Amino acid sequence: MEAIQVEHLVKRYDSVLAVDDIGFTVPAGGTVGLLGGNGAGKTTTIAMLLGLIVPTSGRITVLGHDMAKDRFAALERMNFSSPYVALPHRLTVRENLRVYGHLYNVAHLDDRIATLARDLDLGQILDRPAGQLSAGQKTRVALAKSLINQPEVLLLDEPTASLDPDTGDMVRTWLEQYRAQSGCTILLASHNMAEVERLCHQVIMLKQGRVVDRGTPDELLARYGRQDLEDVFLDIARDRRQAVAA
Amino acid sequence: MKIRSLPMVQPPQWQPMARRIWGLMYRHLALYRRSWPRLLELMYWPILQMCIWGFTARFLATRMGSNPAIMAGGLLLSGVLLWEVTLRSQMGMSISFLEEMWSRNLGHVFVSPLRPFEMVAALIAMSVIRMLTGVLPAILLAWAFYAFNLFSLGPVLVLFFVNLMIFGWAIALGVVSLVLRHGAGAEPLAWGILFGLAPFSAVFYPVSVLPAALQPLALTLPTTHVFEGMRAVLMHGTVRWDHLAAAFVLNLVWIAGAAVLFAWQFHQARVRGALMSIGE
CATH class of the missing domain: 3.40.50.300 (P-loop containing nucleotide triphosphate hydrolases)
Known part of the structure; x- marks a missing residue:
């Protein structure tokens, strides 16, 4: 297939x-x-x-x-990640993930965000604005966004x-x-x-x-x-x- | 690292649509939740406009001391507050779209399952919230400062509001379409375009004051009929249903035209490959 x-x-x-x-x-x-x-x-x-x-x-x-x-x-x-397309930088990481969780109609969204935060080591930055993150952190957040809907x-x-x-x-x-x-x-x-x-x-x-x-x-x-x-x-x-x- | 399988839920079809619309609204509301300057900015201009025209009306009333002057003051304040409904509805929708463009987020939004009409629905909902946040305090302060009660227009005020909002959305869709076509170069239209229509909308004076050649143009605007209707209520206590009907019909034409323009420019932006780079 x-x-x-x-x-x-x-x-x-x-x-x-x-x-x-x-x-x-x-x-x-x-x-x-x-x-x-x-x-x-x-x-x-x-x-x-x-x-x-x-x-x-x-x-x-x-x-x-x-x-x-x-x-x-x-x-x-499907989903997509690119360093050349940003996430709203005034929203926190959690808020960004919530936005895309809603857009992709993710069930049990809080559980999904918690899982991604644990797996991608985002726990410390979940409530920080996306614009204040380092390049590496932004990449991990972008990856989390791209995996939000599995x-x-x-x-x-x-x-x-x-x-x-x-x-x-x-x-x-x-x-x-x-x-x-x-x-x-x-x-x-x-x-x-x-x-x-x-x-x-x-x-x-x-x-x-x-x-x-x-x-x-x-x-x-x-x-x-x-x-x-x-x-x-x-x-x-x-x-x-x-x-x-x- | 462990990936857990989450239970799949099969909600009714309207629910995913509502969630997607809410998702985009949440993105904007989250910004306002933490930022009092943003909230203040929403209220600033409507209140400032109301104060300027309120003092002007008071000056007219004290200098002339006559019923016509008081009536003129009421007409000015009603015109200002109702014009703000159109202006804030248009700006609320246009600027919410520009926020996505400024944050270079459109690439993510447009590859999500969010349909273009759902995005428009979310922008309209944000426009209503932004308009009410800006205009309601101005209406209340007009009552507190100048004893002017806009709600004295009666239940027909709701129909005025609806018509003015729809026209604001139609203009906003036009602005968004132009931004899709011309990128950041079309941004200033979000702030200025409606000011160009104000003279023809007969906000502060009847259409008959306009030069004869401009009157047919003015009558193609739904706002003109709303303000004519507003004056009829304030001056004669009568509801001009003919003007309201004309406003609704014209709004249908304007919003349909704007929707077609938006759909066309959105498709063209996909053809040109502009959705990822728009605003840069």
Whole structure:
């Protein structure tokens, strides 16, 4: 069963082709990484998956719902986190989580907030305004917000950007555990190759809006004859080398 | 770390909708709960306006000492207080939307299951709360300071309020639509747009005072009919149902037009990919 299906997806802004006829699937319970440089089309693709951007053409199906016709049914079962989209900074962490708990119609909301606070170590900051938090704390709060409805599909846009290695590792560990215990499907856009290698079952390499390669991390490493995904990324980004095997 | 499975509740369909609307309202109410300057700001302008026009009315009454002057004072204060209903309704809705934009939160709101019409419903509810918080103290102070009782207009006052609020929401939806289209550049409209309509709304004078060429334009505004109706009650003690009916019909047209504009601009913002970056 595919949790996400993307077919012939195109997004054009006037003369700019941001996403150029891409297609991929994400199996239920899997974690797929979208990799690519700035302007490769990762964020635009995620925004189209969330219904924030209307595709020029193509079709997106999430959890069996056609996003062009029935996006709200899918959105109730999805969630999203990005360091580039903020939470109201004058509200406390608890108030922010309550707002989104209501928006996602979460049952037993206080229990859910307490669970997330314990799991993500938010207890000390629950009643502090979101605007007064450090980058690491904000990331954990954003993650808590994205998990408030126990989503079946989680879209993460650079979830550990600007985090120190310790906090980044903590977030990645939490995501691994959440996926293992909940069976959640994760689509992850990231510049962090180590993160992608660690979390993702499949990697989709984007360049200038097109899918230029895909496979498991091991398959990509073998195909490009590299030791880590960062070199694969550079090979693709700089057109340095073609894949050594088909 | 342990993830516990929470029991799934299947509530009736209206309940999730009501909860989503309440969720967005809670986001705004939480801000006011802790911030007395925000509450004060809501009351400041209506009270200030009422004081200025109240003293003007008192001056007219003391200088002229005649019934017409007292009547004119009542008309001025009624006009000021009822105009504030429209103004605060419009600003309450527009600024609640701008608050989301300023906090760069729209990206999260629009990927939640909150439908656009539910967002509009939440903004309308916030507009009512903000308007009542601002205008009711001014009405009470007008009674305390100048012995002017707006409620003496009688039950028809409720219909005046409803019409003025609906027109405020229609203008606010237009402002939100323009913000969706033009981003932060359209923000100043949230504060200034209604002042441009005030001269045509015949707040302080009858439509007949306007130049003949402008009168048809004025009569397309629901507010004009409300203020004509207000003067009829105050000056002649009669309820002009024809004006009230015209106000309701015009409001239907205005709010329908604003809703279509909003729906179109919201869709266009999704086409342009503007919802994540709006306000930046």
